[in-house]
Structures are given as structure tokens and as C-alpha cells.
Amino acid sequence: MSEATRGVIVSHAAVAQALVSAVAAITGVSDALVAVSNDGCDSGALAERLGRAIGDKPAVLFVDLPGGSCLTSAVRLAKGKTDVAVITGVNLAMLLDFVFHRDLSPAEAARRAAEAGTRAIRTPAA
Amino acid sequence: MSIALFRIDDRLIHGQVVVGWGQPLHVGFIVLVDDAVRASPWEQDLYRMGVPSDLEVVFASTEEALKRLPEWENDPRVGILLAGDIGTLVALSANSLQVKRINLGGIHHRPGRSQRLRYVYLSDAEAEDLRRLAAQGVEITAQDVPTARAVPLQEFA
Numbered sequence: 001m002s003e004a005t006r007g008v009i010v011s012h013a014a015v016a017q018a019l020v021s022a023v024a025a026i027t028g029v030s031d032a033l034v035a036v037s038n039d040g041c042d043s044g045a046l047a048e049r050l051g052r053a054i055g056d057k058p059a060v061l062f063v064d065l066p067g068g069s070c071l072t073s074a075v076r077l078a079k080g081k082t083d084v085a086v087i088t089g090v091n092l093a094m095l096l097d098f099v100f101h102r103d104l105s106p107a108e109a110a111r112r113a114a115e116a117g118t119r120a121i122r123t124p125a126a
Numbered sequence: 127m128s129i130a131l132f133r134i135d136d137r138l139i140h141g142q143v144v145v146g147w148g149q150p151l152h153v154g155f156i157v158l159v160d161d162a163v164r165a166s167p168w169e170q171d172l173y174r175m176g177v178p179s180d181l182e183v184v185f186a187s188t189e190e191a192l193k194r195l196p197e198w199e200n201d202p203r204v205g206i207l208l209a210g211d212i213g214t215l216v217a218l219s220a221n222s223l224q225v226k227r228i229n230l231g232g233i234h235h236r237p238g239r240s241q242r243l244r245y246v247y248l249s250d251a252e253a254e255d256l257r258r259l260a261a262q263g264v265e266i267t268a269q270d271v272p273t274a275r276a277v278p279l280q281e282f283a
Contacts, residue, residue, distance in 0.1 A: 012141065040245070042136040042234035067176010068140035075172055 004102040005109050007033040008053045009090055010046075010074050011064040023095050032099040038070050046073040058083040060098065060110045062090035085110035093120030128199045129157070129224075131206045135231035138163070138210050139173045139183065142231060146271040147206060148181065154203025155182040159191040159214055188217050195224050212252050219259055228259070229276075230268040242282035245270050253283040 009016035016035035024030040034053045038046050050061070050073055061074040066088040078084040085106035087094070094117030101109050130151050135143065138158060147153065156177070163169045164187040174183055182203075186194060191207070195218070198205055209215050212233070219225040232245050239247035246268050248256070260266050260279050267276035 038137075040234060042232070042236075043138075044236075045234060065141060065176055067144065069137040071175060072138075072140075072172050075175075 002103075003057055004032070005104065005106050006054065006057045006059045007062060007095065007098050007102075008036055008050065008059050009033060009062045009064075009095070010036045010038070010050065010070045011090070012038055012068075012070065015064055019090065019092060019095060022092055023099060026092075026096060027099055029099045032102055033095065038073075041069070043069060043073055043076075046070070047077060050074065050077050054084065058106050059085075060106050060113065061086045062095065062098075062113070063088045064090055082107075087114055087117075089117065091117045091120060093117050128201070129195075129205045129207045131229050132215060132218075132225050132227060133206060133208050133229045133231045134210070134212055134215055134233060135208060136210045136234055137232055138208060139177065142271055143206060143208060144177055144181070150272050151204050151206070153181060153206055155184060155198075155201065155205045157184045157186055157191065157194075157198060157205060157207045159186050159188055159207060159209045159218070161187045164190070188214055191218060192221050195222050199224055212248075212255055216255050216259060219262070219264055225264060227265040227267075228256075230256075230266065231270055243268050243277060246282060248283055256283055 009019050016037055020033045020035045023033055036049050036053050046069060061078060063071045063074050063086060065071060071088060074086045078086050083106055087110045094113040097116035098109055098113045101112055131147060139156060164185050170185050177183055215228055230246050233247055235247045238249045241247050256266055256279055266279040269276040
């Protein structure tokens, strides 16, 4: 059996850690996600943090914004790697989908998560 | 208008620049002065990601920036000039009287640097370069976002 894909949340400030806690509280799954903050980092230091978080495992990098230091570091790290995928606009709904589909390849898990995250964005009538 | 902000930030184009400063200043263009990024279309695409389509990003080498500074200063839009290291702004300042103020927005830890502020780490040589620029009349402050206090250089270097 292939190794389960790891989720690494890359964010400003403490957003990533808060999302990890929320996923654990809702699902009871506490070993699927790792939080990485860009606090106090230049691009080199953030790349080091990301590299440590991924290790040599297949991974999906969930980035908070579709631009900026978190994204540039994530894309640089994923460049040329077939076992690392990047997705932006992380939200709780996409993470909840991801933790139950870690048997998929990073690319397929990222595609599913993007769909779940997009479906969660609504403007309900008040 | 002109270049409203000459900023040193080793994260280059990121949220504090595009949103934090870009929104209140109504910025129309960002000039990123970095020789390595200027030479890499892939890096340029990366830095363009997430920048609103109505905000132009210009990539320039230090040499190109020296030539084009007067053009940018006369642009009717508001601009931010951004460099990732102190040496680039020192080079621009040494060859242009147009750099009158420098904003230190993020210079992070590396071997040989010591912490001066939460987001500013400097080596002794870098601190000396900045003091020399200040002695020449360039106003240097540290301020990561517009709502923070602009900390004068003499308070941390």
C-alpha cells in the first residue's frame, strides 16, 4: 500500500494551526495535517520550514492566498515534483474532504479538495 | 504622482505590499528591482500570481532601475519600488537623488545578522550602510504596514 498523502497548510500568522485544530475537533483525525506559518520568515527560511514539514512524503500544500510569500515558497518547492501538489485559498471544507481521501495521489486529492472548498463558498439568504 | 514607497523587503511581492500598502496608497504599479528575478520568466510569473490585474508589475535589474527611475517618478500613477536587499537600494541611492526615503519592511534572520526589530535583522555592515545613507540625507524608517509606527533608523541601528 502506498504511503498516505500528507496535508501541509501554509499560512500567514496562526491561520494554519487554527485550521489543523478545527479539523481534529470535527473529525478526530489528528495525524493528517501539519501547520506551517510564515511568521518571521524570509523566503529561504519558509522553504526550510516547508521542506521539514513535507519530509520525503507525498503531500498537498494548502496555501492561504493565491499570491505572496506562502505561495511562492510552496510553488518553488513543488516545482518538478510529481508527488507534491499545491492548492490555494485553503478553507475548512476542503481540508475535511482531504483528510478522508489521503489514499489518492497528491494531484487527485488536491483536485477533489478544490472542488469541495469551492462548493462551500455560498451566500445564503439571511 | 511618483514612487510613493521605496521598500526593502526580502519577501518581495507579498500581502503586506499588495494589500497592506497597495490599497491605502491606491497603487497602480509595483517595480520589483531584483537581478535574479529579472533574469527568470518563471520567477516573474510566480510573483505576478495573486496581484490584481489592474496593478502593473515591472521587473527590473538594478541597472535598468537606475535608467528608468525618472520615468517612474513621472508616471501619473502611484508606484511602489521594491528590493529584497539593502545593497540594491544603496546602489540606487548612490546613483540617484530621487531616493529620498527608504522603508524597511522585512529583513529577516540570516547568519551574521542580529535582531533590531521584530521584522528587521541587520548585520553590522548593513547597519553601517544604512547609517551612511541616512547621513547623506535619506530618511530611513522601519514600518511593516501603514498602520504601524514608522520607527526611525537611529532607534535600531
